[in-house]
Amino acid sequence: MRWIVRLVVLAVIVAAIGLWVTRPKTDDAELLAGLTPDTAHGEQVFIAAGCASCHMAEDADAEDKLVLAGGQPFASPFGTFRAPNISMDPEAGIGDWAAIDLWNALHHGTSPEGQHYYPVLPYGAYIHMAPQDVVDLHAYMQTLPADGTPSQPHEVGFPFNIRASLGGWKLLFLTDDWVMQGDLSPELTRGREIVEGMAHCAECHTPRNALGGLKTGADWMTGAPNPAGRGSFPDLTPPEMSWSEGELVEYFTSGFTPEFDSAGGHMALVVENLSQLSEEDRAAVAAYVKALPLE
CATH class of the missing domain: 1.10.760 (Cytochrome Bc1 Complex; Chain D, domain 2)
Structure with missing residues (x-):
């Protein structure tokens, strides 16, 4: 019986430590x-x-x-x-x-x-x-x-x-580390702030593991299935993404692709948002996309 009591006490201590370590932070x-x-x-x-x-x-x-x-x-x-x-x-x-x-x-x-x-x-x-x-x-x-x-x-x-x-x-x-690392230009730094931060592009365009965490490294921005079960989000790395920076900026501005198709679904809302940012910001996002894939 003594070992059972010890095991229970140990389990309670481990659980308490776990709850403390994973408590909501403020x-x-x-x-x-x-x-x-x-x-x-x-x-x-x-x-x-x-x-x-x-x-x-x-x-x-x-x-x-x-x-x-x-x-x-x-x-x-x-x-x-x-x-x-x-x-x-x-x-x-x-x-x-x-x-x-x-x-x-x-x-x-x-x-x-x-x-x-x-x-x-x-x-x-x-x-x-x-x-x-x-x-x-x-x-x-x-x-x-x-x-x-x-x-x-x-x-x-x-x-x-x-x-x-x-x-x-x-x-x-949950980490505040940037995914794109290195000695970045001011334009790429701004693009990273928008893509990885505010615009949260990877939430749709990066595949996830079984626990719902985003995959990084070589999988970053390589496309992912739509969690709603309808279609998928495209790969933004080459060769799948072959648009030039200028074509990307135009897409972020007007919603029209180089093939004269137009943004649809939730991406239409994303383009609506990007189009209201400065042209410099749209160019920074395009520069980030063209700097993919990560090594």
């Missing part, structure tokens, strides 16, 4: 202290990050896209996730969030209540945002409308509905 407000918000830059961050593309109501159009009432479904092998209301309503949305709450959500995947967010919120990419980016984004979002539509629950079954397990997922896959 930073204190001092991290953002002294930063002056720039609402105009925050709008550019909002556009590059595709916030409205995911959090607008289904079939929203024109100015209604800025009413971030949520509700769009995102199917995956782990269940169907619903984009929450992130409008400025203090009850249904995030109107009562401070800038540090937004930082912790985007950087650590942690809610103001201290719970893990599912990585359908691409904090694995947003972790690359600088503190100033988040402060500016928070300031811009405060200028957007409030909407009282309640967020819809995710449709996720056991065991994926156990949020505590997400701490282990973060321990394995």
Whole structure:
């Protein structure tokens, strides 16, 4: 009996250590202290990050896209996730969030209540945002409308509905290391900030392992099946991606391919976002794509 008691005690200790190591992480407000918000830059961050593309109501159009009432479904092998209301309503949305709450959500995947967010919120990419980016984004979002539509629950079954397990997922896959390394030019550095960070391009264009983590190295941006089960996202590395930088910039601007086809599906929303960035930013994204594959 004594060895059974010891085994139970050991299991409890290991479990407690595991819960402590994988607990939701947060930073204190001092991290953002002294930063002056720039609402105009925050709008550019909002556009590059595709916030409205995911959090607008289904079939929203024109100015209604800025009413971030949520509700769009995102199917995956782990269940169907619903984009929450992130409008400025203090009850249904995030109107009562401070800038540090937004930082912790985007950087650590942690809610103001201290719970893990599912990585359908691409904090694995947003972790690359600088503190100033988040402060500016928070300031811009405060200028957007409030909407009282309640967020819809995710449709996720056991065991994926156990949020505590997400701490282990973060321990394995959440890192602020850049994937494209080396002595990069200013243009490539900016392209990396957009592609790997704000625009979270790899979330669609990079294959995943069995636990849903993005594969890096030679697999980075080599295309992936659509988690909703319809088609796939294209490989952005050569020889599959043969467009020139100029052709990529044109695609990001107008949505037209060199073959005079046009962007469709969710990519049409991505192009809509990219087209609102500066031409320099679109050129930086094109430069990043043409610098692939990684060695």
